[in-house]
Amino acid sequence: QVQLVESGGGLVQAGDSLRLTCAASGRTFSPYAMGWFRQAPGKEREFVASITWAGGSTNYADSVKGRFTISRDNAKNTVYLQMNSLKPEDTAVYYCAYKHTIQYDYWGQGTQVTVSS
Numbered sequence: 186q187v188q189l190v191e192s193g194g195g196l197v198q199a200g201d202s203l204r205l206t207c208a209a210s211g212r213t214f215s216p217y218a219m220g221w222f223r224q225a226p227g228k229e230r231e232f233v234a235s236i237t238w239a240g241g242s243t244n245y246a247d248s249v250k251g252r253f254t255i256s257r258d259n260a261k262n263t264v265y266l267q268m269n270s271l272k273p274e275d276t277a278v279y280y281c282a283y284k285h286t287i288q289y290d291y292w293g294q295g296t297q298v299t300v301s302s
Contacts, residue, residue, distance in 0.1 A: 187211035187291040189281045194296030197271055201300070205266040207281030207293060218284040219264040221255060223277035223298075230280070234266060249275075271300045 193205040207219070220235035234255040235244045243255055254267040264281060276299050282289040 187214055187216075187283050189283060189291055189293035191279065191281045191293045191296040194279060194298045196299045196301065199272055199300055199302050201271050202267070202269045203271065203298060205268065205279055205281075205296060205298075207264045207266075209262040209264070209281075209283065214262055214283075215285070216283050217286055219255075219257060220282045220284060220289060221264075221266045222280045222282055222289075223275075224280070224295075225274075225277040228277075233279070235284075236264065268298070271298075273300045273302045276300050 188210045190208045191205060193203060195203060197203055216238045218235050218237045221233040222230050223233050224230040233246050233249055234253055236255045236257050238257065245253060252270045257264045278295040278297050280295045281293040283291040
């Protein structure tokens, strides 16, 4: 089992920055990759960014490229999402996810990010 706990969300104004943190724990923690997803009210959950645990290769949704940066600290089993130049359309619940091999197997409880215009 793997437990994921997100933190760092909040209410900010357009153009501001936030850094989300996902702290992972569990005896079997050995991901292929970690990811961030988000779900806005009335919309389906969407992919935001991912990072491979060993090599640190990253992937981003087009909507956040150049504004968001995903990173990880292997020693702390922690993944981060630095969000700059936030827009109102970034408002959503942000979820951290763990991919062991093919699919994302574990999810956090989410953290709310609200961007006011």
